[in-house]
Amino acid sequence: MNGPVEPFKIKVVEPVNRPNREKRKLAIKEAGYNTFLLKSEDVFIDLLTDSGTSAMSDNQWAGMMIGDEAYAGSKNFYNFENAVKDILGYKYVVPTHQGRGAEHLMYKTLTRDGQFIPRNMYFTTSKVHVELAGGKMMDVIIDEAHDPENDHPFKGNVNLEKLEALIQEKGAEKIAFINVEMDVNMAGGQPVSMENLREVWKLGKEYGLKVIFDATRSSENAYFIREREPGYENIPINEILREMMSYSDGCIYSSKKDCLVNIGGFLATNDKEIFEKTRSMVVVYEGLHTYGGMAGRDMEALARGLREGAQYDYLKYRVNQVKYLGELLKEARVPIVQPIGGHAVFLDALKFLPHLSREKWPAQTLSAAIYEESAVRSMERGAVSKGRDKETGENIFPKLELVRLTIPRRVYTNTHIEYTANAIKNLYQKREKIAGLKMVYEPEYLRFFQARFEKVPL
Numbered sequence: 001m002n003g004p005v006e007p008f009k010i011k012v013v014e015p016v017n018r019p020n021r022e023k024r025k026l027a028i029k030e031a032g033y034n035t036f037l038l039k040s041e042d043v044f045i046d047l048l049t050d051s052g053t054s055a056m057s058d059n060q061w062a063g064m065m066i067g068d069e070a071y072a073g074s075k076n077f078y079n080f081e082n083a084v085k086d087i088l089g090y091k092y093v094v095p096t097h098q099g100r101g102a103e104h105l106m107y108k109t110l111t112r113d114g115q116f117i118p119r120n121m122y123f124t125t126s127k128v129h130v131e132l133a134g135g136k137m138m139d140v141i142i143d144e145a146h147d148p149e150n151d152h153p154f155k156g157n158v159n160l161e162k163l164e165a166l167i168q169e170k171g172a173e174k175i176a177f178i179n180v181e182m183d184v185n186m187a188g189g190q191p192v193s194m195e196n197l198r199e200v201w202k203l204g205k206e207y208g209l210k211v212i213f214d215a216t217r218s219s220e221n222a223y224f225i226r227e228r229e230p231g232y233e234n235i236p237i238n239e240i241l242r243e244m245m246s247y248s249d250g251c252i253y254s255s256k257k258d259c260l261v262n263i264g265g266f267l268a269t270n271d272k273e274i275f276e277k278t279r280s281m282v283v284v285y286e287g288l289h290t291y292g293g294m295a296g297r298d299m300e301a302l303a304r305g306l307r308e309g310a311q312y313d314y315l316k317y318r319v320n321q322v323k324y325l326g327e328l329l330k331e332a333r334v335p336i337v338q339p340i341g342g343h344a345v346f347l348d349a350l351k352f353l354p355h356l357s358r359e360k361w362p363a364q365t366l367s368a369a370i371y372e373e374s375a376v377r378s379m380e381r382g383a384v385s386k387g388r389d390k391e392t393g394e395n396i397f398p399k400l401e402l403v404r405l406t407i408p409r410r411v412y413t414n415t416h417i418e419y420t421a422n423a424i425k426n427l428y429q430k431r432e433k434i435a436g437l438k439m440v441y442e443p444e445y446l447r448f449f450q451a452r453f454e455k456v457p458l
């Protein structure tokens with residue numbers, strides 16, 4: 001098995017440290033066995049997140065030098081606006097400092113107190129912004145998404161029966177809008193099919209409901225449609241993207257993912273009313289409507305990155321590099337979530353460490369053990385992330401107890417991927433020797449960021 005050929009060569013390098021075993025042991029202990037609390041300089045390969053961690057191209061860096069830092073009407077804004085119109089096909093664009101800025105404006109504009117927002121699985125910041133606007137997010141993803149072994153090709157699809165039943169049960173006037181995420185993050189980077197988007201749009205129109213996309217990973221989703229959906233094998237990615245977006249009234253977008261930049265976001269829409277409302281709000285919360293919290297140079301890098309990130313050769317390399325890591329692990333029988341997603345490989349910690357009870361935090365344990373073994377940084381996505389039940393105060397133990405290995409875009413070579421796979425394979429061979437953890441400090445909010453642990457001897 002080989003890694004995909006990189007469609008670029010390297011012009012600038014950033015040296016990284018590879019701490020020895022003794023240093024790693026100490027660093028993770030000092031971080032309370034929480035990879036969020038490690039210092040970046042103690043990390044050799046950083047697979048914590050794909051958010052804002054992309055490497056920009058020479059073309060993007062060149063764009064940074066022609067930043068027009070005018071308060072109003074920067075030329076980079078118009079370049080960025082044109083890129084969004086060309087690639088996604090929407091009429092109106094509102095810039096924001098990052099994705100959650102766009103979520104705030106869009107969701108507040110569309111949600112009334114007590115309304116419901118059906119969505120194909122929640123995302124952390126999306127759920128918070130919907131709730132702050134007085135709404136409640138309801139999961140309408142297909143059941144297959146909750147099963148780590150099911151290899152449905154479009155595991156991010158909306159379950160149309162669930163969606164329609166919810167609309168009928170609550171009444172259409174109680175639904176704020178239908179929210180569809182591309183390449184669903186919390187399901188493991190699983191795509192939505194074009195057919196499903198078309199059907200959701202049709203259903204929305206029947207009930208007079210707006211459809212809003214979280215298009216953050218739409219380019220990676222478009223690549224999967226081309227690979228997996230009959231009839232799209234020879235369609236250019238740009239055309240696929242435009243067709244996808246034609247089944248919506250608007251979208252929010254975190255540029256920190258598929259746009260290959262380190263900061264930025266926007267919302268886009270064909271609906272004049274949404275545009276006018278969000279454009280008047282952006283001035284209050286983000287900045288003038290021609291920069292929205294971004295510098296001129298950031299908008300130029302984003303304009304260029306949106307175009308580059310939608311190129312077929314790049315996407316093929318990108319998705320296949322993630323797949324390469326997953327296949328190497330599968331070959332060694334390491335338990336992972338199937339099929340391999342667009343931006344990350346997820347390890348099934350319950351199968352990796354079956355000797356640990358849920359109270360010993362298997363995914364947290366595994367993530368810390370991977371660091372100790374290799375200086376590779378990953379992230380827990382299981383019971384620590386899920387938190388406690390609001391009413392009973394008890395820990396919730398979700399079905400999925402996972403460790404996420406998220407691949408930054410264009411940052412690591414295939415040799416880095418092989419190093420990571422080998423480290424996890426070695427660890428898997430001595431898995432019985434891995435001792436669990438106990439939580440010794442628990443913050444009140446989003447505990448996974450700051451919780452601290454100690455080892456419990458086997």
Ligand SMILES: *Cc1c(COP(=O)(O)O)cnc(C)c1O
Nearest residue numbers: 098099100123125185216254256
């Ligand atoms: C990252 C992300 C967001 C939030 O964007 P930020 O740029 O981090 O504020 C929203 N939705 C999805 C699906 C994301 O992955």
